Amino acid sequence: EAGVTQFPSHSVIEKGQTVTLRCDPISGHDNLYWYRRVMGKEIKFLLHFVKESKQDESGMPNNRFLAERTGGTYSTLKVQPAELEDSGVYFCASSPPGLAEAFFGQGTRLTVV
Amino acid sequence: AQTVTQSQPEMSVQEAETVTLSCTYDTSESDYYLFWYKQPPSRQMILVIRQEAYKQQNATENRFSVNFQKAAKSFSLKISDSQLGDAAMYFCAYRMDSSYKLIFGSGTRLLVRP
Numbered sequence: 001e002a003g004v005t006q007f008p009s010h011s012v013i014e015k016g017q018t019v020t021l022r023c024d025p026i027s028g029h030d031n032l033y034w035y036r037r038v039m040g041k042e043i044k045f046l047l048h049f050v051k052e053s054k055q056d057e058s059g060m061p062n063n064r065f066l067a068e069r070t071g072g073t074y075s076t077l078k079v080q081p082a083e084l085e086d087s088g089v090y091f092c093a094s095s096p097p098g099l100a101e102a103f104f105g106q107g108t109r110l111t112v113v
Numbered sequence: 114a115q116t117v118t119q120s121q122p123e124m125s126v127q128e129a130e131t132v133t134l135s136c137t138y139d140t141s142e143s144d145y146y147l148f149w150y151k152q153p154p155s156r157q158m159i160l161v162i163r164q165e166a167y168k169q170q171n172a173t174e175n176r177f178s179v180n181f182q183k184a185a186k187s188f189s190l191k192i193s194d195s196q197l198g199d200a201a202m203y204f205c206a207y208r209m210d211s212s213y214k215l216i217f218g219s220g221t222r223l224l225v226r227p
Contacts, residue, residue, distance in 0.1 A: 003157065031213055042117075043204065043217040056214060091158065100146045100165070100208065102215065106157035 002026065004105035006092050012111045018080040021108045025074070025094030031055075032075050033095075033102060034067060038088035049075060082112045115140045117207050119218035126195045127226050133180075134190045134221045136205030142166075144210035147181065147188045152220075153201040161203070164188065166210075192223075200225045 005024040013019050025032045034046040046065070047057040051072035060067070064083070069075040079086055089109050093102035117138045126132035138147070145166045152158040164172045164181050171179050176196075180189045192199055205218040 033213070033215075035215070035217075040219075042219050043215075045214045045216070048213055056212070059214075095213070101148060101160050101163055102213075103160075104150070104158040106155075 004092055004094050004103050006090075006105035006108050008108060009106065010109045010111075012113060013082055015084055015112055016081045018078065019082055019110060021077045021079075021090055021092075021110070023075045023077070023092030023094075023105060025092070026096075026103055029094035029096050029103070030072070031095040031097070031102070032069060033093045034075070034077055035091040035093065036088050037091070037107075038085070043091065046077075079110075082110075084112050086110060087112045115142070115207055115209070115216050117205055117216050117218040119203075119205050119221050121221045122219070123222045123224065125224040125226060126192070126199075128197060129194055131191060131193045132195055132223065134192075134203050134205075134223070136188045136190070136218055138186050138188065138205075138207050138216075140186070140207065140209070142209050142211075146208045146210070147179075148206040148208070148215070149177070149179070149188075149190045150204045150206060151199075151201045152204065153198075158204070162190065195225050197225050197227060199223060 007022045032049040037043045045059040048055045049069045066078045089107040091107045093104045095102040147164045149161040176193045206215045
């Protein structure tokens, strides 16, 4: 069974540009989450989808971040325009209904220069 | 607000020996879950062990075990017979029963000396 897959694994962009991160969850997992780790600090929650609906987006830092989950399958996280402080590792995770733990992808390392 | 604290930024252990990673948390909830996740270099984060707060018995998974002290809000991870493959970042995480959101500690980097 394929795990959670994230694309790209690394991205380097200039300040002011747009970047789109993609996450393919494990098949059948209704729950999809985005987290990020900035500057070696704690991993912070960004948002939670249940199928195509945003269940909790309390962790989204500002309106430069837009997350979508079309048809309840894969998800994208767009940062527009990117700022220097957006640099970090963005993790996606998924879980089936009723399971306590989440399964994580390998992360996308975003560097804004 | 719930918080998770890992006070050891880095730990080192000799291969085949035992090491304990510390984690404390703060919550006013009575029902919650605690996790230890492991992230090897350049690889995905995987679940090591899970503990439900209502269970008094400490969780164990092969060489990995926890010391869960609910009153003290402490959740340490013991790795026995350490192996080179155990070298990784270890994250302690908390989740309320009523929410799917994970709250992470800052992580502990474990080095294993051959």
